[in-house]
Amino acid sequence: MSSYINRPNRPLQLYAVLFLIVLYVPVLFIPLFSFNDSIYVRFPLQSFTVKWYGELWTREPVWNALWNSVKVGLVVSVISTVLGVMAARAITRTRMRGKGALVTFIMMPLVIPGIIFGVALLVLLSRMGVPLSLYTVGLGHLIICLPFAVATLLPRFEGFDPSIEEASADLGENGWWTFWRVTFPMVMPGIVASLLLTFTISFDEFIMAFFLTGTDPTLPMYIWGQLRFPKEFPSVLAMAALILFVSFALVFLAQWVGRKGLEDQA
Amino acid sequence: MTPADRFISIRNVSKSFGAFRAIDEISMDIRQGEFFSLLGASGCGKTTLLRMLAGFESPTTGEIFIDDQPMSDVPPHHRPVNMVFQSYAIFPHLNVRDNIAYGLRKQKLTPARRAEMVEDMLDLIKLPGYGNRKANELSGGQRQRIALARALILRPKVLLLDEPLGALDKQLREQMQLELRALQRQVGITFVFVTHDQEEALTLSDRIAVMSGGRVLQVDTPAALYEAPRTREVASFIGTMNFFRGIVRRNGSGMAAIEAEGLGTIPMPTARLTKPEGAPVQIGLRPEKFSLSPVRPDIGLAVEGRLRTAAYMGERSQYYLSLPGKAEPVAVSAPNTHRQRDAQDVPEGQVLWLSWAPEAIVILDTD
Amino acid sequence: MAETSLPKRRTADGPPRASGSAFLRLLRRSESARAYLMMSPTLLIMTLGIVVPFGILLVISLWTRAGFGFDTTLTLANYARSWNEPIYGTLMLRSFWISGVATAVTVLLCYPMAYYVAFHVHRNKMMWIILMTLPFWTSYLLRVFAWKVILGYEGVINSGLMSAGLIEAPLSFLLYSPTAVIITLAHAWAAFAILPLYVSLEKIDRSLLEAATDLGDGPVARFFRVTLPLSMPGVIAASFLIFIPTTGDYITPALLGGPDGAMIGNLIQLQFGAVNNWPMGATLSIVLMLWIAALALVFLVVTRKVQERIT
Numbered sequence: 001m002s003s004y005i006n007r008p009n010r011p012l013q014l015y016a017v018l019f020l021i022v023l024y025v026p027v028l029f030i031p032l033f034s035f036n037d038s039i040y041v042r043f044p045l046q047s048f049t050v051k052w053y054g055e056l057w058t059r060e061p062v063w064n065a066l067w068n069s070v071k072v073g074l075v076v077s078v079i080s081t082v083l084g085v086m087a088a089r090a091i092t093r094t095r096m097r098g099k100g101a102l103v104t105f106i107m108m109p110l111v112i113p114g115i116i117f118g119v120a121l122l123v124l125l126s127r128m129g130v131p132l133s134l135y136t137v138g139l140g141h142l143i144i145c146l147p148f149a150v151a152t153l154l155p156r157f158e159g160f161d162p163s164i165e166e167a168s169a170d171l172g173e174n175g176w177w178t179f180w181r182v183t184f185p186m187v188m189p190g191i192v193a194s195l196l197l198t199f200t201i202s203f204d205e206f207i208m209a210f211f212l213t214g215t216d217p218t219l220p221m222y223i224w225g226q227l228r229f230p231k232e233f234p235s236v237l238a239m240a241a242l243i244l245f246v247s248f249a250l251v252f253l254a255q256w257v258g259r260k261g262l263e264d265q266a
Numbered sequence: 267m268t269p270a271d272r273f274i275s276i277r278n279v280s281k282s283f284g285a286f287r288a289i290d291e292i293s294m295d296i297r298q299g300e301f302f303s304l305l306g307a308s309g310c311g312k313t314t315l316l317r318m319l320a321g322f323e324s325p326t327t328g329e330i331f332i333d334d335q336p337m338s339d340v341p342p343h344h345r346p347v348n349m350v351f352q353s354y355a356i357f358p359h360l361n362v363r364d365n366i367a368y369g370l371r372k373q374k375l376t377p378a379r380r381a382e383m384v385e386d387m388l389d390l391i392k393l394p395g396y397g398n399r400k401a402n403e404l405s406g407g408q409r410q411r412i413a414l415a416r417a418l419i420l421r422p423k424v425l426l427l428d429e430p431l432g433a434l435d436k437q438l439r440e441q442m443q444l445e446l447r448a449l450q451r452q453v454g455i456t457f458v459f460v461t462h463d464q465e466e467a468l469t470l471s472d473r474i475a476v477m478s479g480g481r482v483l484q485v486d487t488p489a490a491l492y493e494a495p496r497t498r499e500v501a502s503f504i505g506t507m508n509f510f511r512g513i514v515r516r517n518g519s520g521m522a523a524i525e526a527e528g529l530g531t532i533p534m535p536t537a538r539l540t541k542p543e544g545a546p547v548q549i550g551l552r553p554e555k556f557s558l559s560p561v562r563p564d565i566g567l568a569v570e571g572r573l574r575t576a577a578y579m580g581e582r583s584q585y586y587l588s589l590p591g592k593a594e595p596v597a598v599s600a601p602n603t604h605r606q607r608d609a610q611d612v613p614e615g616q617v618l619w620l621s622w623a624p625e626a627i628v629i630l631d632t633d
Numbered sequence: 634m635a636e637t638s639l640p641k642r643r644t645a646d647g648p649p650r651a652s653g654s655a656f657l658r659l660l661r662r663s664e665s666a667r668a669y670l671m672m673s674p675t676l677l678i679m680t681l682g683i684v685v686p687f688g689i690l691l692v693i694s695l696w697t698r699a700g701f702g703f704d705t706t707l708t709l710a711n712y713a714r715s716w717n718e719p720i721y722g723t724l725m726l727r728s729f730w731i732s733g734v735a736t737a738v739t740v741l742l743c744y745p746m747a748y749y750v751a752f753h754v755h756r757n758k759m760m761w762i763i764l765m766t767l768p769f770w771t772s773y774l775l776r777v778f779a780w781k782v783i784l785g786y787e788g789v790i791n792s793g794l795m796s797a798g799l800i801e802a803p804l805s806f807l808l809y810s811p812t813a814v815i816i817t818l819a820h821a822w823a824a825f826a827i828l829p830l831y832v833s834l835e836k837i838d839r840s841l842l843e844a845a846t847d848l849g850d851g852p853v854a855r856f857f858r859v860t861l862p863l864s865m866p867g868v869i870a871a872s873f874l875i876f877i878p879t880t881g882d883y884i885t886p887a888l889l890g891g892p893d894g895a896m897i898g899n900l901i902q903l904q905f906g907a908v909n910n911w912p913m914g915a916t917l918s919i920v921l922m923l924w925i926a927a928l929a930l931v932f933l934v935v936t937r938k939v940q941e942r943i944t
Contacts, residue, residue, distance in 0.1 A: 009753055016749040019742070023768055023823060026779045029789055033782065041782050042792035087675040094668035102672065106679055111873060113881020115898045116918045119905055120686030123693055123915060143682035146675060166322055167355035169342040171369030171416065185359045197770065204772035206884065211905065220774050227778070240775045251770040255763040
């Protein structure tokens with residue numbers, strides 16, 4: 001497989017391995033110290049314990065915040081994926097004027113500092129007299145999740161021959177049936193990936209939530225609040241370890257399904 | 267004209283994409299049960315016309331009738347036509363059986379009946395036992411057959427084929443041409459076939475529409491197109507043609523004559539010549555209509571030419587000769603019926619006699 | 634061909650099927666209309682979430698604070714203040730400096746990685762890409778928090794070094810400094826740099842590199858004359874994708890920056906929080922965006938020019 005151009009390059013290989021280590025190790029300290037029997041996050045490590053996890057289990061506000069985040073995440077992921085499917089289909093399957101400008105417009109939240117979105121929405125909502133709540137957080141998350149949903153789904157739609165949908169119409173199926181019998185099964189991996197990714201983004205999002213949360217905090221907001229109290233550090237570590245684990249699993253799954261699907265298609 | 271003669275009727279159809287006019291005022295009819303080809307170079311509008319028949323594009327102006335029904339407000343899924351796509355568009359998530367049965371959903375068949383229909387189709391396309399294969403396990407030729415079966419199982423009034431043989435290699439393509447022709451005879455469905463390959467069109471079709479720049483230049487049988495093309499454009503698109511400028515020297519009292527560059531005076535009956543004396547004409551002569559000989563032949567018209575180059579092409583050889591009074595060399599094709607391995611090539615610069623029959627002359631419309 | 638022999642023709646005044654309204658007919662006839670209808674919910678939300686709030690932000694930035702409410706006379710006073718009072722300029726400059734350094738560091742460190750995966754990984758490419766981008770999807774807050782754990786006064790590095798006996802007292806420059814912010818930003822945004830870099834490198838036709846070698850370039854010359862210029866779009870995209878969001882960041886400076894590491898995002902957040910001067914916050918947001926747009930433009934022009942030079 002390797003030609004002259006891509007013959008093995010040892011130093012580069014070493015660099016790559018180091019890079020991955022540096023990428024992951026900082027995050028791994030969180031679970032490490034979450035099992036450490038000390039309220040101070042420092043070496044040397046004390047004895048092993050799971051008591052911080054046990055403490056989390058009994059804390060009412062944690063469960064509330066978790067449930068809030070899950071609610072927002074589920075709603076946001078479903079809405080943004082459904083809208084993403086519609087937008088991606090429109091972008092890839094029709095000749096339309098101003099397509100490029102529209103795609104840029106949709107992708108804009110990717111390159112605007114989150115804080116500006118947060119304050120802009122906050123100002124809008126307060127002028128309209130809308131009280132801050134989980135709904136306003138959801139709206140904020142929807143705006144940052146939509147570009148990701150579209151970006152995840154676009155390659156799926158681009159990747160398959162438009163004449164496959166035409167063939168379905170030609171064989172007698174109308175738009176809805178064509179979607180269910182052909183389009184949907186073919187973009188399924190993309191849909192799963194989009195659902196998982198947007199859920200994770202919403203679940204982890206903090207910058208917008210900071211400005212848009214009302215009285216019900218999401219989990220990251222709750223953690224932010226706890227960071228002020230050094231004695232809460234260990235339980236925050238335990239919570240963070242759990243969140244990281246779930247996020248990693250979900251995103252890994254999403255990426256795997258999404259890319260796997262793209263490869264099968266090719 | 268009987269209704270069967272205008273089974274598909276294309277009336278003043280134009281299609282514009284923005285400023286680009288893909289189809290320019292086309293009117294023509296396609297007969298029931300015929301194998302009809304749309305032939306032209308890429309970008310001539312043939313695929314656009316086919317997609318308008320299928321319903322994937324709608325005419326900007328004009329109307330298409332299929333079996334006397336106007337089609338402009340009929341979406342693709344309600345049209346009595348089915349299509350074999352250029353890429354075949356086999357559903358990758360379904361196996362062969364489900365691909366073929368795809369269009370049967372609305373027919374409310376029993377599972378047994380449906381399975382039987384699919385098996386019949388697999389037999390028809392000579393792929394029995396392939397029902398459980400996945401789409402990505404198929405070769406190009408097999409995909410093409412399945413695309414055919416998937417369309418034919420619905421018994422469409424018209425089958426549209428968009429360069430279905432383009433992706434296959436030469437041998438497979440020739441085999442599929444024969445099969446396709448036989449299949450069309452067997453099922454009796456009207457085929458509308460798009461191709462840029464003139465040989466393919468000549469081999470397969472009952473009639474061919476030669477297209478260029480969004481217009482139909484000529485609709486005719488393969489033999490008529492080849493032997494009597496109406497214009498220079500058609501003549502040069504199908505096969506090779508030598509063109510000669512000429513002037514009508516005489517036309518009247520049953521006899522006419524044309525004086526053509528390099529060929530001298532050619533007599534012919536007045537019935538073939540509509541132009542008056544003194545009018546310029548353009549005539550064509552196919553390379554294989556000439557005979558070459560080292561001495562002047564006894565019969566027919568003949569002129570002397572000097573050999574410029576010769577190309578050996580297997581079953582025949584192509585010679586290029588310059589004629590006095592004509593700038594471009596004339597192509598002459600001669601069969602190698604008696605040629606043997608060690609035969610000597612005719613040396614360049616040799617003077618040879620070209621002869622031809624006056625009936626072989628094609629008089630072209632001058633624009 | 635005689636007109637009488639034609640099939641019965643339906644003319645425009647007698648439409649064949651009176652199916653639905655003019656709207657439905659438009660939808661059936663016009664692809665553009667269908668496409669816009671399908672995209673309309675997305676566009677509506679994006680408009681509601683981008684255009685409208687930004688309009689309001691612009692309006693509010695022209696107001697001034699009056700007690701607990703707003704003085705709604707339009708004035709450029711806030712803009713004048715943001716220009717004249719040194720604190721705003723200082724923080725703005727520091728934000729751009731910190732983000733700029735973080736962006737440069739990230740792109741430089743990620744380029745070899747992307748290069749490695751694009752050119753030297755042949756099996757399990759997908760696995761590598763997932764591994765490289767995975768951390769990006771996890772909570773930003775928690776990744777910053779992880780660095781606080783590491784760089785802290787009694788954090789991983791200091792306590793590690795001390796228990797190993799290498800240092801006597803904790804190194805104080807690690808936490809609450811611009812350096813800490815830069816390290817954290819570079820680490821947190823690595824995935825954003827890798828993806829565009831990888832895509833642009835992967836797209837390069839291998840035969841171009843073989844051609845360069847064939848025409849006499851060694852590996853280094855080939856890299857600077859072919860690979861790098863062709864991957865410039867990826868470098869530019871990566872730089873934008875990191876620089877723009879990080880200039881507005883406030884979590885990292887809040888948790889790790891200390892007084893010397895505070896950025897404009899912290900100031901904006903304060904205006905909407907403790908200081909409670911929304912018009913000023915809006916002004917700063919808009920000024921920030923204008924600066925980003927201007928810098929992005931300059932950056933784009935400069936890279937174009939440089940690229941023309943190289944090639």
